[in-house]
Amino acid sequence: MSGATSPPGETPAYYPGCSMDGLGKAYEVSCQMVLGTLGLPLDRIEEYNCCGATEVKNLSHDVSVALPSRNLALARGMGRRTVVAACNGCVYSLARANDAMADPATSARINARLAEGGAPAYDGSAEIRHVLEYIRQRAGAAGVRAAVTAPLKGIRVAPYYGCLYSRPKRYTKVGLEPGRDNPESPYFLDELLEACGADVVRDYPAKTICCGGGHALSDLDVSVAFSASVLNEAKRAGADVVATICPLGQINIENNLDRIRQSFGEEVLLPVAYFTQLMALAFGRSVREARLRYNFSRPDLFFRARGFA
Amino acid sequence: MPIVEKSLVEGLQRTETLEVEGIDVSGDWNTFIASRVHTDLDLSIVDWVRGQPQGTTIDRCWQCGTCTAGCCLHTDYGLEEFNPRYFIYLAQLGFEKELARYAQTVWRCVSCNKCVERCPKGVKVEEVVHSIGTYLELSGTAPKSPADRFDEAYTRNLLERGILDEAGLFQAFEAGEGRTLPTREKLRMGLKLLFSGRLHTGPLAKRTRGWGRLRPVLERMLAEDLAGRRRGLPSRRPPTGGP
Numbered sequence: 001m002s003g004a005t006s007p008p009g010e011t012p013a014y015y016p017g018c019s020m021d022g023l024g025k026a027y028e029v030s031c032q033m034v035l036g037t038l039g040l041p042l043d044r045i046e047e048y049n050c051c052g053a054t055e056v057k058n059l060s061h062d063v064s065v066a067l068p069s070r071n072l073a074l075a076r077g078m079g080r081r082t083v084v085a086a087c088n089g090c091v092y093s094l095a096r097a098n099d100a101m102a103d104p105a106t107s108a109r110i111n112a113r114l115a116e117g118g119a120p121a122y123d124g125s126a127e128i129r130h131v132l133e134y135i136r137q138r139a140g141a142a143g144v145r146a147a148v149t150a151p152l153k154g155i156r157v158a159p160y161y162g163c164l165y166s167r168p169k170r171y172t173k174v175g176l177e178p179g180r181d182n183p184e185s186p187y188f189l190d191e192l193l194e195a196c197g198a199d200v201v202r203d204y205p206a207k208t209i210c211c212g213g214g215h216a217l218s219d220l221d222v223s224v225a226f227s228a229s230v231l232n233e234a235k236r237a238g239a240d241v242v243a244t245i246c247p248l249g250q251i252n253i254e255n256n257l258d259r260i261r262q263s264f265g266e267e268v269l270l271p272v273a274y275f276t277q278l279m280a281l282a283f284g285r286s287v288r289e290a291r292l293r294y295n296f297s298r299p300d301l302f303f304r305a306r307g308f309a
Numbered sequence: 310m311p312i313v314e315k316s317l318v319e320g321l322q323r324t325e326t327l328e329v330e331g332i333d334v335s336g337d338w339n340t341f342i343a344s345r346v347h348t349d350l351d352l353s354i355v356d357w358v359r360g361q362p363q364g365t366t367i368d369r370c371w372q373c374g375t376c377t378a379g380c381c382l383h384t385d386y387g388l389e390e391f392n393p394r395y396f397i398y399l400a401q402l403g404f405e406k407e408l409a410r411y412a413q414t415v416w417r418c419v420s421c422n423k424c425v426e427r428c429p430k431g432v433k434v435e436e437v438v439h440s441i442g443t444y445l446e447l448s449g450t451a452p453k454s455p456a457d458r459f460d461e462a463y464t465r466n467l468l469e470r471g472i473l474d475e476a477g478l479f480q481a482f483e484a485g486e487g488r489t490l491p492t493r494e495k496l497r498m499g500l501k502l503l504f505s506g507r508l509h510t511g512p513l514a515k516r517t518r519g520w521g522r523l524r525p526v527l528e529r530m531l532a533e534d535l536a537g538r539r540r541g542l543p544s545r546r547p548p549t550g551g552p
């Protein structure tokens with residue numbers, strides 16, 4: 001299957017990105033836990049640099065392509081074709097660099113600059129995967145189900161994918177290759193959470209709306225309104241907890257909790273957790289091990305009340 | 310008159326009821342747009358946008374409106390005057406005077422990329438919209454927006470060590486905007502982050518090995534691009550915004 005991570009059996013490179021090593025620490029820790037249980041090792045790109053997210057491109061096209069290209073070149077230098085990232089923003093900018101480097105003139109220009117700075121050249125040949133897609137492709141729902149020892153029975157979860165997990169497909173190739181998710185109505189997270197025994201809420205069209213994270217600091221009205229929608233729509237769909245797949249989304253929503261409470265009321269609030277934290281629970285890890293207390297929305301309190309150790 | 314939501318059109322004329330040849334056709338028909346002649350069109354904006362690597366796809370737009378229909382700011386947030394299709398249209402026309410009415414709006418695009426995902430013509434709408442916003446800023450029509458200031462703070466922060474210092478960026482940006490968290494709040498958050506291993510700021514900030522060599526090259530690239538985008542701006546106004 002050409003769209004599956006290739007070649008099978010290869011250990012992909014892992015691009016952590018700044019958030020996983022910073023504010024998204026609980027995501028990083030729970031991610032490694034889940035990948036370990038499923039027997040899906042990743043090789044970390046040790047000397048990575050920031051991918052530039054969606055900000056740098058507004059100032060300089062070439063810098064915004066050079067930053068991710070350096071990381072992808074390091075991965076290729078490790079002999080890896082597949083590069084797995086856990087942050088939607090990283091997936092977006094790595095995939096965008098691939099698209100730009102397919103143009104020979106751009107590629108020559110950027111590589112000349114990378115060489116000048118002592119960085120390896122990049123040939124545009126890496127394949128980018130979100131860790132969610134990677135787990136779904138390699139372990140599948142069946143593999144996840146087999147690893148579950150503490151099913152999330154009766155826990156109603158809203159699967160929140162956010163913006164850049166699959167969008168735009170011209171960069172991410174999601175939906176354009178076999179074995180990939182659906183870019184307009186993604187379902188891989190639904191499947192994995194169901195495999196964990198959770199009761200995944202249907203009718204949650206907010207699953208792919210923006211969290212406003214890109215403007216978390218520069219346009220508070222917008223970022224608070226979007227974060228509130230993510231929670232409010234989840235609540236309307238009957239969810240107890242929202243599962244996220246992006247550190248930016250998680251941090252933005254949680255950072256806005258007080259303002260959401262002030263503007264929209266207490267009843268909008270819900271606990272929010274990384275999907276890997278929920279999977280770790282289902283794999284028998286404790287609330288403490290899954291680092292649920294790290295989250296400002298305190299999903300630890302919710303899960304303890306539901307009998308999780 | 311450009312095509313735009315009726316509520317945003319200036320100079321609408323309405324009649325209470327409308328009868329044509331004895332038949333009552335009141336309703337939406339009773340709204341008229343006064344005819345206007347515009348002569349002050351200037352194509353330098355679309356020429357400039359097309360000349361940016363981020364804006365090359367602007368000419369492909371055939372004005373279907375798919376981007377606006379799905380735009381999260383327009384549709385979910387309900388900011389009716391945020392209309393990417395219309396911004397592109399005005400740029401294509403060179404109708405800067407009308408575009409200037411949206412000087413405080415264009416920058417609010419949150420880069421959700423739904424427009425890029427859905428555009429049937431392969432327009433990189435999000436980047437084109439940002440380019441239009443940059444043009445407005447550089448040509449002095451719009452003030453520098455908070456989003457532009459954030460992009461700059463972000464880029465400066467990451468170029469320093471190769472890895473973003475999230476807490477440092479937060480502090481620097483907020484201070485630059487004249488906002489400060491109450492000390493107690495800052496202390497509470499800082500301690501929580503520190504004890505959970507999530508605070509890598511100041512002396513604890515991470516750095517990419519070998520960055521010292523690449524950093525000056527990237528800084529030169531950035532400076533060249535920032536200077537390059539000032540080329541092709543109309544000379545009628547002295548450029549103000551921008552670094």
Ligand code: SF4
Nearest residue numbers: 370371373374376428
């Ligand atoms: S979707 Fe594409 S072609 Fe249609 S109006 Fe928007 S930019 Fe133009």
Ligand code: SF4
Nearest residue numbers: 380418419421422424
């Ligand atoms: S990227 Fe910007 S213009 Fe495009 S849909 Fe999102 S907010 Fe609207």
